Amino acid sequence: MLKLPVSSSIQHALTIARYCTSLKETPTLNAFIDDISRRQIQIRWNDGKCGNFPYVWLRDTSPDTQTYTFSSAMTARNLTMRDFDVEVVPQRIALEEGQLVIDWPAGVVSKYSSEWLRLRNPCDDEMRHRRRQVYLKETQLWNAKEIASRLGRYEFKAVINDDHVLHDFLSSVCRDGIAFVSGGTPDAVALIGQRIGLIQRTHFGEIFEVTTKVDASNMAYASNKELPFHTDFPSLNDPPQLQMLHMLQRADEGGLNLFVDGFHVAEQLRINHRKYFDLLTRVKMEYIEQGYDVHEGSDGKPYTFYYDMAAQHRVIRTDMDGNVIRIQFGNAMRSWFYECDVSEIQEVYRAMKLFTDYCYRPENILKIQMENGDIVLWANTRLLHTRTAYRSSADRPRRLSGCYFSWDIVKSRIRHLRDKLNHPLNQPCA
Known part of the structure; x- marks a missing residue:
């Protein structure tokens, strides 16, 4: 039988210390390839890692105020699926000041930072595992x-x-x-x-x-x-x-x-x-x-x-x-x-x-x-x-x-x- 001792914040401090020592600076964008046949853009970072980003996904998730409403009370997508063009194609793609910049139809300009893309790289297994942690479903069984x-x-x-x-x-x-x-x-x-x-x-x-x-x-x-x-x-x-x-x-x-x-x-x-x-x-x-x-x-x-x-x-x-x-x-x-x-x-x-x-x-x-x-x-x-x-x-x-x-x-x-x-x-x- 266990009796409950007085607890402390020591475990928390050790946990945060371990996390902090593992943090690294986000690599910078190095190059991109416009893969027209696959309707996606391949990104390469200066550490050698790559990512493939479909056109439709980039337009849908564009972090701009035309695409999203950002406020202290909510973050919500403005685009409606009824009006969204799922066959959308970029009009211009460039690397500018360390960001991926895309001009879309209807005058929308999207700017994606290296960190933004890195955190959402859809073909990165490490990212996918990390993203699944948001659901807090990982359990440890016990006797x-x-x-x-x-x-x-x-x-x-x-x-x-x-x-x-x-x-x-x-x-x-x-x-x-x-x-x-x-x-x-x-x-x-x-x-x-x-x-x-x-x-x-x-x-x-x-x-x-x-x-x-x-x-x-x-x-x-x-x-x-x-x-x-x-x-x-x-x-x-x-x-x-x-x-x-x-x-x-x-x-x-x-x-x-x-x-x-x-x-x-x-x-x-x-x-x-x-x-x-x-x-x-x-x-x-x-x-x-x-x-x-x-x-x-x-x-x-x-x-x-x-x-x-x-x-x-x-x-x-x-x-x-x-x-x-x-x-x-x-x-x-x-x-x-x-x-x-x-x-x-x-x-x-x-x-x-x-x-x-x-x-x-x-x-x-x-x-x-x-x-x-x-x-x-x-x-x-x-x-x-x-x-x-x-x-x-x-x-x-x-x-x-x-x-x-x-x-x-x-x-x-x-x-x-x-x-x-x-x-x-x-x-x-x-």
Whole structure:
């Protein structure tokens, strides 16, 4: 079991130092060839690297105010595809003052700097790899031993006040699916939510409290018994992708938070039990959630919201290349309906059982005893989570506050911070 130590910004400083030492001056443009037959211009830099730039691409992406609207609020293309000439041909091409200059029809003059072209060279594999990093999809899978050696831990005050630390905190969540913050104040969820951008509202509202209560609308509130591994809201077609919890009052005994990397578990099944992996990537399961929750209305008065949620999910979702991109499973809300032939149902249950067994393997589980003020942010559609049974006194019940986020908002914040901080991994938006 890991306990969370006080974190620092040392890791951030080392990371930036490594980046800065790798920065080099942009090479200068040396020559160009107008390849009319291929409708492209070949550029050569003084370091020997070349790039091929199609006419149509150069006209479409021209960094001028006729082609784009540039303002502090947005960058947007003015050209419309309805009126755009996809057969456009340059009227004049030249190298002037270190820039590629092109005269286009309709009096448009485009000037492309060496750096601009270098960062966007469409036939440069290094550039293509670097550009794909803008989507922040690179993940590192883990078991308990691996995550223990690199688990991101940060100080609350630093996350709130230091953009570098906020960047590293959110980047850790992108990479590992989880990171922790210590020293949170009672309003930490709201404050971190503001730092990230937008909290995702669900049928439990924006910021909610987790504690045992009568007439609970969720299993987490129903008792102090151990919960099964699950992802939140499998009953929703578009479930929240990240969840944050803040420990306000820990239990007197027990109440450990457990996490397992669902992507890692899926890969273990792919390697060791391919038949069951394939079943879980193909068969949709139904999830039902019925109940009510009390919210504050626009008039400040409480009102009861009744819901009847229903959705279908594959336990393991893959992309077109076979990469695991989503885990969705919650046994409490799982219904009786399966999108498969009746002859496969027995095997589907065996697959679910095997998936669950791998989740509970000790070598896969990250165990954390969260203390008061500790905060965890994790990927709800990647990690499965639970907590152990606990005991609390009546006058000091175990309490947490929490909220949800979407990857779009979190990753948008990271990209904005990289631009603001002139981070070495920053990418141009247009």
